[in-house]
Amino acid sequence: MATKVYELIAPCHFGLEAVLKKEILDLGYEISQVEDGKVTFLGDAEAICRANIFLRTTERILLKVGSFKATTFEELFQGTKSLPWEEYIPQDGRFWVKKANSIKSKLFSPSDIQSIMKKAMVDRMKQGYGVSVIPETGADYPVRVSLYKDIVTVALDTTGESLHKRGYRKMTSKAPIEETLAAALIMLTPWNKDRILVDPFCGSGTFPIEAAMMAANMAPGMNRSFLSENWKQIIPRKCWYEAMDEAHEMVDDTVSVDIQGYDLDPEVIKAARANAELAGVAHMIHFQQRPVAELSHPKKYGFLITNPPYGERIEDKKNLPALYTQIGDRFKALDSWSAFIITSYEDVEKYMGRKADKNRKIYNGMMKTYFYQFLGPKPPRRKPEAAPKNQDREQ
CATH class of the missing domain: 3.40.50.150 (Vaccinia Virus protein VP39)
Structure with a gap:
């Protein structure tokens, strides 16, 4: 069976996209797009684990479900409903639109965007699973959506609590830096x-x-947990164990x-x-x-x-x-x-x-x-160790 490849979105601070891009390339993944404040790359289930554990400069790893154009709430509803939610969320999954942000788009009310998309998702899931009720008693699947110039990008948040929370900062001073x-x-x-x-x-x-x-x-992520550790239908437990082992061995x-x-x-x-x-x-x-x-x-x-x-x-x-x-x-x-x-x-x-x-x-x-x-001067290069002299030459 071919490994499923996803589009993964890594948000970062504006102005630091190049640093994050280099980190993703160093992890061995292909970049598909760099935009203001985010880098999109291609990767499988293992990449979701490794990106969450190893990347130092992103806030979270989002799994892109799809994108479409919407200038009316009806288009938003139909566009959301057309996405294959049942391929990502199990029948008992608990899902909601956790965050919606809108820039230069006709639709801009976050609460309306959230409630309309939730309705569309429920409709699609009922249809996809052939049931009349979605129980929502299982694992969490928070959705994050961004509208930019009327293009809606829909993604699942694989991380949970932001990645800047490494798990070590219990005590903070005033205005700490992330x-x-x-x-x-x-x-x-x-x-x-x-x-x-x-x-x-x-x-x-x-x-x-x-x-x-x-x-x-x-x-940075080796001492914390991630929301998608419970997404067994997308990420086999084995992927998490292997990525954690890799982190500990290094x-x-x-x-x-x-x-x-x-x-x-x-x-x-x-x-x-x-x-x-x-x-x-x-x-x-x-x-x-x-x-x-x-x-x-x-x-x-x-x-x-x-x-x-x-x-x-x-x-x-x-x-x-x-x-x-x-x-x-x-x-x-x-x-x-x-x-x-x-x-x-x-x-x-x-x-x-x-x-x-x-x-x-x-x-x-x-x-x-x-x-x-x-910038100060560069330190002088260390001289290579002198090769031992030949013994047969005169000392």
């Missing part, structure tokens, strides 16, 4: 496990923990790294340590209560990767010039280092006293942020 976003930002830098990484505003520890997980080759948490996280607040540092413990990387990170004014490191060619306080409240905004002046001073004192800063503050370069080599716009939810990249 794990998926932190991972994508680290991937945008040339950092690798042989280089130093310091986050002087580490908060609940997300940047250091994500970096340590990358260094140890830990799949881990090497004995690698030596220099990853550090500082914060001014002792409670926050305590929380970051607890999170790192849960993630299984506490032994790889040095957390310390330390103000940014005391930021220093004896070695060269390190990386600052950080998400400083945004100053969302007006009184905090007043402190930002002094804060960035301080970051700039400490950065200058770090010989040959690079700095990568995500913030919504637009005057970073002015107060750091240096123009960024690159600046990238990234949407963190609805907030426009900037990823300022101050």
Whole structure:
């Protein structure tokens, strides 16, 4: 029997599509489309498991059921009803339209879209199974739908709770950065496990923990569960076991790294340590209560990767010039280092006293942020080990 290939949709933060695309290609899957905020790729049941467990930068994995054009609610009803729901949802499956979003489309009321599509799905399922009642007592099949320029794209959510919930962050600080976003930002830098990484505003520890997980080759989803583990008619249990085994076999948490996280607040540092413990990387990170004014490191060619306080409240905004002046001073004192800063503050370069080599716009939810990249020199290549001299030559 030929393996069934699905179209899988992976949403991500706007501006980070290229990072996610590379991750999917590295997993070995073919990309069919890249659009704003999402990457679509082709894969079988095993791909659903592996994408959920291994991808660091997507929010969830959606299984596309179909798409059609609809400018009226009648067209929406008929279009939804024409999809082969019985091939995806078992007779006792519990299904509902969990989320509907609409951009530049005639139909825009989420609650109307949701209730009309649910009715159409029930009609189709009754017809498909030849029954008069759909019990909805079985596994969950939440549907997500997006309307863009009147094209309706309908998909099942295989993930459940968003993938940024890795299962390690029990304690959060104010305005934490999402794990998926932190991972994508680290991937945008040339950092690798042989280089130093310091986050002087580490908060609940997300940047250091994500970096340590990358260094140890830990799949981000290996300590959590997924909604579609119960979809036995689409994904055999064996696929989940094999993908989890693959994830566990790849881990090497004995690698030596220099990853550090500082914060001014002792409670926050305590929380970051607890999170790192849960993630299984506490032994790889040095957390310390330390103000940014005391930021220093004896070695060269390190990386600052950080998400400083945004100053969302007006009184905090007043402190930002002094804060960035301080970051700039400490950065200058770090010989040959690079700095990568995500913030919504637009005057970073002015107060750091240096123009960024690159600046990238990234949407963190609805907030426009900037990823300022101050690049230091590359470290010299290590000289290859000298070959032993021939013994018969004169020493």
